[in-house]
Amino acid sequence: MNESQQSDNVSGIAGGLKAVDYLKRQDREAAKRAIAARLYVGEVKAEEPVDLGYLLSEGERVEPILPESPEALEIYRHSTAHLLAAAVLDLYPGTKLGIGPALLNDPKGGFYYDFQRVDGARFTPEDLPKIEKRMRDLMKRNLEYRRVEMSKAEAEEKFSSMNESLKCELISEKGGETVSCYTIEGTPFVDFCLGPHVPSTGKIKAIRLLSIAGAHWKGDEKREQMQRIYGTAFFTQEELDEWVRQKEEAERRDHRRLGPELDLFSFSEAIGAGLVLWHPNGALIRKVIEQFLNDELYRRGYSFVYTPHVTQSELFRISGHLEHYQDVLYPGMTDSENEDLQYRLKPMNCPFHIQIYGSRQRSYRDLPQRYAEYGTVYRYERSGVSHGLMRARGFTQDDAHIFCTPDQLKNEIFGCLDLVDLIFRAFGFEYKAELSVRHATEREKYLGSDEVWDLAERALAEALTERGLPFVRMEDEAAFYGPKIDFKVVDAIKRTWQLSTIQVDFNLPQRFEIEYVGSDNKPHRPIMVHRAILGSFERFFGILVEHYAGAFPIWLAPLQAIVLPISDRFNQQAEAVEQQLRADGFRVDSDRRGEKIGAKIRDAQLRKIPFMLVIGEREAEAGTVAVRDRVKGDTGAVPVSEFSARLRDLVSSRALRT
């Protein structure tokens, strides 16, 4: 049914009708499939959707929310979270309820509910199947979700009599006089909740409970620790299966598994958590990426600098990091000859680059200065947060700081945008941009004059627009020291990762009092831009491993080809081919073990080597190699020189596919 037909029928419908009955008059089939309804007051759409049991007032009408409607999944999963709570209360009476929202596009699941068991009891993973089974029982019984409205006082009394202190806390914080609650027929479950919900548990079709995790009440570390049960729900079993398949795919790509498997990197207990060892294969890939960046940066007028890994604490006191950033700094080291001197491992590169800028007088003619450094920094992340390469304690940023005049800013942003685009394309990432600007009115929380803020925000927005980059404008997301553009890339399995950031900084130039002499022969404060494209090599590498599932494109692959002699009768020819290709500048090896060709191919395939070059009787005689592509399989024999030329093209064009 289309929407205009519905609107045609609106007039004349009296109030007092249930939403579901209204829908039935429109379209019986849709009414049957609906899980909730979109409410219109006159022509104006209400902010919140309503239950099917909602009583329409005069002048109101509803449209069905069907499983395929954009708002449907959230309602559905929210209802499933409540079903979880009902099952838990059924099985474990007295359990206190926290909150139970839906999640969308979250790898952790589709919903969760926070619980606190009585007498310090805890859920264990073995409880999940029991709870899930009870949920299915409740689904089978098709029990009604009932909405009850009451006064705040009434609700508080009700929940406090049930010993639901956390719910009482939520209710007392809520504005307004009345609150709504939901029950599920035939269960002890009552929840303080805005709704809406599916009409009955039978509407819920495909569910799975996933994991148990710790969570603090209201996310506050000082509040009680609860147990969170994650689960997910879909309208059909097929969608659930697909989601599980996706999750398994993500697990197959996990860089923490592939890294050691492909001998790319490791961690060592002897060194400590979050400190990365780059093995030859990983280091080679990193070197290739660095070389790629080097060329692009020099071409764009950047200068490379090197700065120390430790510094007197004073530097970070001036920058303000010591104060605002203290808990992630490694502890200070005292100078053994002078107890008043403290040194710190550096958590950021910017103050060092400012020292270089400030090492001599600068004229407006010297600007812009663009200092680039692959700067290794150390941040003492809390022990619970480390996550392979994605969250490490020591990592190397592809950092750069641009010092420029206000009227150069926009042009510098252009330069950054172009570089970001070039680099993301090279790795095969789609990406999106976010522009973070000041709060519309609360100007006092920011540093720097209105004038420079306006100029900077306008420069960033115009640069994005003029480059034709669509972006989301994020009000109130700017840091106190300046506006910024963040970039998120989308990987091969549609996950997004925040990588690049371009930040304007009015703060550090002021704190360090850096200047340039303008054409007016007066001192001026330069604008500083922080910018990282990959973020950190460690994290970027982790993302790349997962993006490519370990199968790096030819230009990055640690081994680009491996020569496989059919038997050791052809080992010599194999070695000759290997040598020739190495001489041509490629990374090639040969497998001269006494294995059968099938085994050699299998091993090369597992190592994700892009090309396997098989040499047997025929090839040895003809001076060819039989090329096996890791994706396409056997592609036939070609002369070695022809293969070499093809490889050269693939590498120099940084081809993503063969």
Add this chain to the structure above:
RNA sequence: GCCGACUUAGCUCAGCUGGUAGAGCGACUGAUUCGUAAUCAGUAGGUCGCCGGUUCAAGUCCGGCAGUCGGCUCCA
């Protein structure tokens, strides 16, 4: 840092309520000389994460520490 789980051979894992370690793969050696994802046989390899405790006896029970995993929190 907090909650929970985990740590046994290079890897993946088995080892019941305490009686003193086992498989597959890999590695090594030998045989095989083979045409597009695993040839066969033999051999070696473990202070059961580390430290301490209980016990006649600890991979197994208890405590501490480290690391890993799932979350929370953090990421000005």
